[in-house]
Amino acid sequence: MNLYKYRNVPPRASALLESLRGMGYSIETAIADVIDNSISAQAENISITFHWAYSQSYIAILDDGIGMNEVNLEKAMKLGEISATCKRKEDDLGRFGLGLKTASFSQCRSLTVSSITEESGFQCLRWDLDLLASQTDGSWLLIEGYVEQEKFKQLPLLEQNRGTLVLWDRLDRSFPSNITERDFLDVIDSVQKHLSMIFHRFIEDGDITISINNRKVFSWDPFAKGHLAKTWATSSTKLVNGNGARIECHVLPKLEMLTNKEAEDLEGVNGWKEHQGFYVYRNKRLLVPGSWLRLGGIQKWKQDDIYSLVRIQLDIGNSCDEEWKVDIIKSKVTPPHSIRESLVRYASEARKRAQQTNKKNINRNHIISEQTPSSIWNCTSDNHYIIDRQHDAVVALSEQLSNIEPLSLLLSLIEKQRPIQRMWASEPDEELKEDPISPPSPEMYELLKVMYKNMISRKGMTHSEAIRKLNETSPFQQYTELISKLEEI
Numbered sequence: 091m092n093l094y095k096y097r098n099v100p101p102r103a104s105a106l107l108e109s110l111r112g113m114g115y116s117i118e119t120a121i122a123d124v125i126d127n128s129i130s131a132q133a134e135n136i137s138i139t140f141h142w143a144y145s146q147s148y149i150a151i152l153d154d155g156i157g158m159n160e161v162n163l164e165k166a167m168k169l170g171e172i173s174a175t176c177k178r179k180e181d182d183l184g185r186f187g188l189g190l191k192t193a194s195f196s197q198c199r200s201l202t203v204s205s206i207t208e209e210s211g212f213q214c215l216r217w218d219l220d221l222l223a224s225q226t227d228g229s230w231l232l233i234e235g236y237v238e239q240e241k242f243k244q245l246p247l248l249e250q251n252r253g254t255l256v257l258w259d260r261l262d263r264s265f266p267s268n269i270t271e272r273d274f275l276d277v278i279d280s281v282q283k284h285l286s287m288i289f290h291r292f293i294e295d296g297d298i299t300i301s302i303n304n305r306k307v308f309s310w311d312p313f314a315k316g317h318l319a320k321t322w323a324t325s326s327t328k329l330v331n332g333n334g335a336r337i338e339c340h341v342l343p344k345l346e347m348l349t350n351k352e353a354e355d356l357e358g359v360n361g362w363k364e365h366q367g368f369y370v371y372r373n374k375r376l377l378v379p380g381s382w383l384r385l386g387g388i389q390k391w392k393q394d395d396i397y398s399l400v401r402i403q404l405d406i407g408n409s410c411d412e413e414w415k416v417d418i419i420k421s422k423v424t425p426p427h428s429i430r431e432s433l434v435r436y437a438s439e440a441r442k443r444a445q446q447t448n449k450k451n452i453n454r455n456h457i458i459s460e461q462t463p464s465s466i467w468n469c470t471s472d473n474h475y476i477i478d479r480q481h482d483a484v485v486a487l488s489e490q491l492s493n494i495e496p497l498s499l500l501l502s503l504i505e506k507q508r509p510i511q512r513m514w515a516s517e518p519d520e521e522l523k524e525d526p527i528s529p530p531s532p533e534m535y536e537l538l539k540v541m542y543k544n545m546i547s548r549k550g551m552t553h554s555e556a557i558r559k560l561n562e563t564s565p566f567q568q569y570t571e572l573i574s575k576l577e578e579i
């Protein structure tokens with residue numbers, strides 16, 4: 091028998107919504123949150139309109155996704171309709187059932203959502219914070235239909251047979267009354283840069299196009315993928331105990347290897363220093379554009395100029411949201427304990443390489459090119475020989491390959507494995523000293539994987555034949571432990 095009495099104490103609509111406005115969204119993160127919904131709804135085209143008209147300014151986000159019928163639209167407008175613990179479809183970018191409302195109210199006082207589906211036609215519902223504030227009983231009054239005189243704002247959606255239009259009016263947050271048109275244009279510029287970063291993989295893969303005031307948003311590639319002068323990169327690797335998470339390390343080309351335009355692009359919205367570290371993607375959607383995720387032991391790694399070239403792609407799925415503590419704004423994550431150690435291991439290797447590259451940058455005036463301009467070797471002031479990635483032969487070969495990563499790996503391996511001691515033994519009968527064995531590296535493992543795959547799929551070897559062959563091939567025979575890690579395919 092239940093001994094307790096219960097009271098039903100729903101929150102007052104106006105008070106709750108006014109408080110939720112301060113959740114910490116910026117206009118950039120708020121628009122990204124609305125676009126998440128469009129992508130989850132299989133939209134291919136997302137078109138954003140920023141309309142400047144002083145206090146009448148508005149923002150409209152239109153998509154051509156599957157849309158919502160009347161029942162679903164009402165659910166979408168409700169706070170807390172879906173629990174954060176519900177299992178989501180694999181490609182769903184949502185989690186909390188809040189984003190549409192919290193993101194919108196962080197920017198505007200009136201949110202109108204209209205939707206069209208082929209089966210149920212046009213639907214429109216509207217929240218108005220001023221109307222809710224005037225309700226003394228704190229009720230949740232949702233208005234049916236758009237503002238009569240503002241039908242023109244609905245026209246772009248009405249021309250489609252499916253899709254959704256999210257309309258923000260009374261933009262009191264990012265566009266207070268004293269804002270100038272110039273400020274308005276600056277905001278558009280900043281939103282455009284943010285979206286080209288957050289959704290760059292969707293844009294690159296041709297999944298979606300985004301436009302702002304009819305101008306296409308282009309993707310921003312933080313990793314300079316395919317750049318010939320890339321210092322170091324690994325291919326995508328599944329993390330052990332990572333619940334499907336994958337990692338891919340990149341050390342960007344040294345600045346002197348970049349054109350001004352390339353350097354400006356790669357610098358990104360937040361600059362070299364801020365953009366170093368892990369880039370965490372959830373279903374291809376970028377959550378964190380560079381952070382050391384509070385890793386690195388008690389001291390915790392900080393953003394530091396010397397590691398500006400390190401960018402590490404980390405892919406997680408939407409089933410790990412709780413494990414990774416994804417926040418409502420989708421801009422923060424905390425890696426689970428089970429993989430922190432391997433993240434540190436990968437990142438340490440990348441940081442070490444960036445540090446070496448950076449040292450060479452500092453000494454860049456002292457880099458001595460070999461006398462003959464066509465030499466394939468460049469010699470640095472610390473007597474380190476590196477293969478010139480701009481050499482005609484390297485460039486020509488790279489241009490023939492659809493994926494240049496294996497070539498980069500091979501070149502790095504050759505650089506590391508030159509038999510220096512043997513080369514220096516001038517007389518044939520002089521005693522040959524063995525070259526020191528360099529420690530196994532992720533790059534070495536990546537190259538092993540490429541060779542292994544080639545042996546299996548091209549040469550038709552069995553797993554054990556391939557392993558035996560690798561164990562007999564220099565320099566890999568020194569790394570039997572790495573070879574034994576190769577998984578059978």
Ligand SMILES: Nc1ncnc2c1ncn2[C@@H]1O[C@H](COP(=O)(O)OP(=O)(O)OP(=O)(O)O)[C@@H](O)[C@H]1O
Nearest residue numbers: 127128131157166184185186187188189190191254
């Ligand atoms: N553009 C859209 N097209 C189709 N359905 C939409 C659209 N926007 C929102 N919805 C529906 O409304 C629901 C609520 O959206 P909302 O952004 O508030 O929460 P969510 O996406 O489920 O989770 P999160 O809080 O993590 O964003 C979505 O789950 C989706 O079903």
Ligand SMILES: [Mg+2]
Nearest residue numbers: 127184189190
């Ligand atoms: Mg959402």
